[in-house]
Amino acid sequence: MKRIDFTNTQVASSQTARDINRGVVLNLIRRRQPISRADLARVSGLQRSTVSLITEQLIRERWVVHGPIGRLPRGRRPTFLRLNDRRAILVADLRPAQTTVGVADVNGNFLSQETMPTTRDPGVTAGALAAKIRHLMQVYSDRVFEGIGISIPGRFNDLSRRIVFAPNLGWPEFDIKGTIEDATGVRVEVENAANACVLAEVWFGHGEKVRDFVVVTVSEGIGTGVFANGQLIRGMNGMAGEFGHVSLDPNGPSCTCGGRGCWEVYASNRAALRYYHESIKSSDGLTFQDLLVLAESGDLLAVKALDRMVHALGRGMRMLVAGLAPEEVVVVGELTRQWRRFGPAIESEVAMGLPGGHPPHVRPAEGILARLRGTVALVLQKHFGPLAGPQEFEEKGFRRIRSLAG
Amino acid sequence: MKRIDFTNTQVASSQTARDINRGVVLNLIRRRQPISRADLARVSGLQRSTVSLITEQLIRERWVVHGPIGRLPRGRRPTFLRLNDRRAILVADLRPAQTTVGVADVNGNFLSQETMPTTRDPGVTAGALAAKIRHLMQVYSDRVFEGIGISIPGRFNDLSRRIVFAPNLGWPEFDIKGTIEDATGVRVEVENAANACVLAEVWFGHGEKVRDFVVVTVSEGIGTGVFANGQLIRGMNGMAGEFGHVSLDPNGPSCTCGGRGCWEVYASNRAALRYYHESIKSSDGLTFQDLLVLAESGDLLAVKALDRMVHALGRGMRMLVAGLAPEEVVVVGELTRQWRRFGPAIESEVAMGLPGGHPPHVRPAEGILARLRGTVALVLQKHFGPLAGPQEFEEKGFRRIRSLAG
């Protein structure tokens, strides 16, 4: 008897070239729409004839539709192509306090967006979320829904299909994917919020031009998403990116994760509030937003608390920057609203004592929008080819092949 | 006038499939030699006819040669194929104290290996190295040399072609690539030692099966190499992997890099020696090897010093493990000689308070061998296709294509 072991070797067939080029053309249309076939050929380097065949295929697949006719000083007028925005994606961003639900088209434009409270009971929250989604599907029944994308402040394990690590949410392990899929009949994709922000940057931001950057989400906790070598780094079981729970001080305050002195204990919104509480009594019920307003209006203790937080934020980022050498650090969170105040402080803290080379550019991104748009990208990834991830190959032209072991 | 901007979009041509499959077949031969065409077809999933054509091409290119004829209970006998081991690679491992030079065949087997001292003067060392290499080229003049691979305890900047960050070597910026190339006439590839160990693991170890692991080299300093999503992470300017210079304590002892309290200040061989020096006076001239021997023979202070070092090592690894979620942590360095003593201590320290999921397997690797073999892989990468890195695509079937900007 022979032992068979399925290795991951991937061979190319005749269709592989088409699959690759289809992805290139589809993403060029997404990026540069409206665009003519002739321009696609110029931009991609493919022959006009090849572009025609591929666009024909994309139109058959209903990903692309004809747009308006262009005007040129001379010659035949080009027919522009654009994405079919009748195809929509349902998106949700789960946060400890509230959940945002919405509908977006394939371009990441939102048709609708609303919020609902997040409760401590996963089942109740998921039920309410599913109801909202079903309602949205009725309201937008003229659209075709590609899937549901959900970003969470934690980790989703693909094997067990459960949320397995979400200390700031306070949920036990829960099968959110199955629950929502059963209630709606639509396929659900779940991803960590910081990773979703990475996808949003790649899909709707600077694209794949920047091949190494990290996203740091600062809210109740601290999340990090790593984009390296032009790919989102997921790690074993999708657990990569928990730099927020790296211990800076083994004897520091305890963290929601069970550890002590984690980065997020010093640099999250909660940390700033704690610093403020320590300096002044009678400050119950204060939110991070309030703290920002206080600092803006000149409250010295509030400024001091935020400065401590920002200092810790920069210190932790230096860890990421030293280890991963990103070109950019993208910051997501409420504190970006006063970027003028915090931005330079973070940037100089990051650059301090950096081993060799140039410090990265530190810049803000819009939070909710990034998370939601990231989940749009998450759902579309399956159809748009290997942009931002290698896992696509297996499902398309490539095949897993056998190998004889032993 | 049109502004033209070369984007990195890569389209596939007819030859793309062949390039991919050539790489698959060549690497299967490398891995499983001697192997027949029939087995290659079975293992790869390609048709026997396709395998025949590709192997014919590889034999023409002189990468593959016919081996012995096999024996089977029935039927025509298979002709085995194997790599052409007349093609050799010159390798060097530069370390602060000494440099190892050698010759290896394409299988990573060493034909020769010798050491020479490393001096504080880059020019002198490079000159001596070049002389040794020229001598080896004469001794093995029956071989064809593919290139020279050099691993360094620092960073090589591809643009300036210089060693730009090597605090433990104590060299100023130096163009080692140009110096050796001019003196030998052979192409030189330079890579950080930890990254070289990563390549060695992927090429001569478990292969691409483990898609996420990190290498931690422990010697004068601490180096880290990150393998994620099945790729070596290089970062901007190839600077990724300097986790050794992440500050654990901003007020800690100063480091060779100019910072304070870096991980390597607490967890390197030098750190262990410092701990020992602190506990006992009159211990000048002691090497790390001596310390290991002392500990083995029951010197309690030596044991204590090494325990402190191992504790710090584990603490830093927890940072890597939390952030990158590797399946494995591979340790390279002298301390692996007493792995029975240190291994379990490191592993339990790493697993302590890890956010969610399973801790990685921590295991040792042979140091000098890994570094040297890694440089073999470094040189061969160019010819063996996109194994362990995406940068290959540009040079083979893929092309950069134009895009009109503005």
Add this chain to the structure above:
DNA sequence: GTATTAAATTCGCGACACGAACTATATGCG
């Protein structure tokens, strides 16, 4: 010798990208 088995090659086919030729459609000028 003949049947059987397996390796390796040959050959016809379809998919694909390429590139030249061709068609379609616009502007401008005599």
Add this chain to the structure above:
DNA sequence: CGCATATAGTTCGTGTCGCGAATTTAATAC
């Protein structure tokens, strides 16, 4: 209006490649 010119988009012939069936080669068993 008619013709030159320019640009978009399509058609068609060619070469490469992988596929898979048929064929050839070479060994063993009876």
